[in-house]
Amino acid sequence: MAEPRTRIDPTDPDIYLHGIPHAEFAEMRAGDPVRWIPQVRGSAGFDDEGYWAVTRHADVMAVSRNSDVFSSRENTAIARFQPDMTREGIEMQQAIMLNMDPPQHTAQRAIVSRGFTPRAINSLRAALAERAEQIVGALKADNGDFVTDIACELPLQAIAELLGVPQADRGNVFEWSNSMIGYDDPEFNGADPMESAMGLLGYAMQMADERQTCPRDDIVTTLVKAEIDGENLSVDEFGFFVLMLAVAGNETTRNAISHGMHALLTHPEQWELYKQTRPRTAVDEFVRWGSPINVFQRTATQDTVLSGQQIDKGQRVAMFYGSANYDDAVFTTPHVFDITRSPNPHLGFGGSGAHFCLGANLARLEIDLIFNALADHTPDITLTGPAQRLRSGWINGIKHLPVRYR
Numbered sequence: 234m235a236e237p238r239t240r241i242d243p244t245d246p247d248i249y250l251h252g253i254p255h256a257e258f259a260e261m262r263a264g265d266p267v268r269w270i271p272q273v274r275g276s277a278g279f280d281d282e283g284y285w286a287v288t289r290h291a292d293v294m295a296v297s298r299n300s301d302v303f304s305s306r307e308n309t310a311i312a313r314f315q316p317d318m319t320r321e322g323i324e325m326q327q328a329i330m331l332n333m334d335p336p337q338h339t340a341q342r343a344i345v346s347r348g349f350t351p352r353a354i355n356s357l358r359a360a361l362a363e364r365a366e367q368i369v370g371a372l373k374a375d376n377g378d379f380v381t382d383i384a385c386e387l388p389l390q391a392i393a394e395l396l397g398v399p400q401a402d403r404g405n406v407f408e409w410s411n412s413m414i415g416y417d418d419p420e421f422n423g424a425d426p427m428e429s430a431m432g433l434l435g436y437a438m439q440m441a442d443e444r445q446t447c448p449r450d451d452i453v454t455t456l457v458k459a460e461i462d463g464e465n466l467s468v469d470e471f472g473f474f475v476l477m478l479a480v481a482g483n484e485t486t487r488n489a490i491s492h493g494m495h496a497l498l499t500h501p502e503q504w505e506l507y508k509q510t511r512p513r514t515a516v517d518e519f520v521r522w523g524s525p526i527n528v529f530q531r532t533a534t535q536d537t538v539l540s541g542q543q544i545d546k547g548q549r550v551a552m553f554y555g556s557a558n559y560d561d562a563v564f565t566t567p568h569v570f571d572i573t574r575s576p577n578p579h580l581g582f583g584g585s586g587a588h589f590c591l592g593a594n595l596a597r598l599e600i601d602l603i604f605n606a607l608a609d610h611t612p613d614i615t616l617t618g619p620a621q622r623l624r625s626g627w628i629n630g631i632k633h634l635p636v637r638y639r
């Protein structure tokens with residue numbers, strides 16, 4: 234095989250400053266789809282000599298679907314993203330479903346899925362539609378930043394609605410949630426993610442405690458006092474579940490909304506089409522196009538082979554959704570932004586395995602509601618400058634999107 238032209242580390246935050254590095258990913262998919270990347274910066278708690286970068290759609294699917302061979306237990310975040318992580322920290326993160334394997338994962342997912350049934354999500358529709366209208370209704374005909382004006386608020390409100398967080402507590406919950414993801418971006422370096430995580434954990438545990446003593450007709454009570462098969466979450470488990478929601482459901486949905494708007498404004502014919510026809514397919518094209526989560530990793534539980542590449546037991550295997558979602562073996566025109574794309578088997582919510590995004594339908598609802606509200610009330614939006622990207626190899630993020638509302 235010819236030596237590849239480029240040798241990037243696809244977790245390097247600097248290569249995302251202008252968006253997903255499409256040319257490099259295309260080159261990896263074509264010539265070296267399971268490539269060894271030596272790790273440049275490690276963490277204290279576990280061996281992190283490097284990882285296998287998986288860039289093809291079919292291989293990402295294969296890894297996601299096989300949790301026997303590709304385990305989530307030894308941390309789904311790449312070491313580079315958590316440079317100060319200790320062994321103790323890794324063990325703490327194992328209390329989060331994202332980092333569990335079957336059968337422990339299966340049992341916990343069965344319980345928390347009760348909060349995410351189509352009926353449960355649909356019951357939030359009216360409240361979230363009202364929030365979306367309020368957020369858009371507060372816009373003034375002026376210059377603004379789409380990310381802070383529009384994209385930030387609804388995902389946080391959705392989690393708060395889901396958990397029944399009272400209005401008076403939402404300010405704190407929003408602040409803790411926002412500062413929990415540790416970034417490589419200098420703009421966010423002031424926040425202490427650990428302190429915020431502890432604040433939110435304490436708050437959630439107190440909420441669970443209250444519901445165990447005084448049950449109500451809400452999702453928290455369903456999760457901590459479920460009668461079905463006598464299965465429920467302990468107060469601690471509930472606390473970690475809320476922590477996970479704040480990380481998994483906030484930044485991701487925010488970026489799907491920001492990428493969706495950016496793509497519509499840079500493809501004005503698609504914005505016109507959206508306003509006229511409101512296709513239901515648009516939301517998934519926003520998620521494919523933006524791929525808000527770039528990568529999650531697994532650890533091989535045994536020696537195995539993927540796309541002809543030998544992988545040893547214990548080695549890390551990283552799935553690059555931002556690459557898989559542009560794989561021309563699956564998408565005939567991956568670089569065409571098409572809000573009517575169907576089918577759209579993107580992997581933005583993960584592969585179709587055990588860990589497929591629990592909040593996918595909630596995220597879809599939020600995105601749908603906010604774009605409908607925008608199309609109804611603020612159809613005339615223009616870009617006034619370039620999107621400012623988040624410096625991160627983990628989250629494909631837009632931190633500022635300068636626009637003018639008319």
Ligand code: HEM
Pocket residue numbers: 297305309330331332342392477478481482483485486489520524525526529554580581582583584587588589590591592593595596
């Ligand atoms: C899992 C993406 C919104 C909750 C995942 C995974 C991805 C993902 C890629 C797979 C992780 C893995 O395989 O290791 C996204 C994107 C979103 C979004 C792109 C927005 C556009 C949400 C929302 C919630 C949520 C709104 C909840 C409020 C979760 C949870 C998991 C998860 C709990 C873990 C599932 C498990 O381990 O079984 N998400 N997510 N996500 N997501 Fe989402």
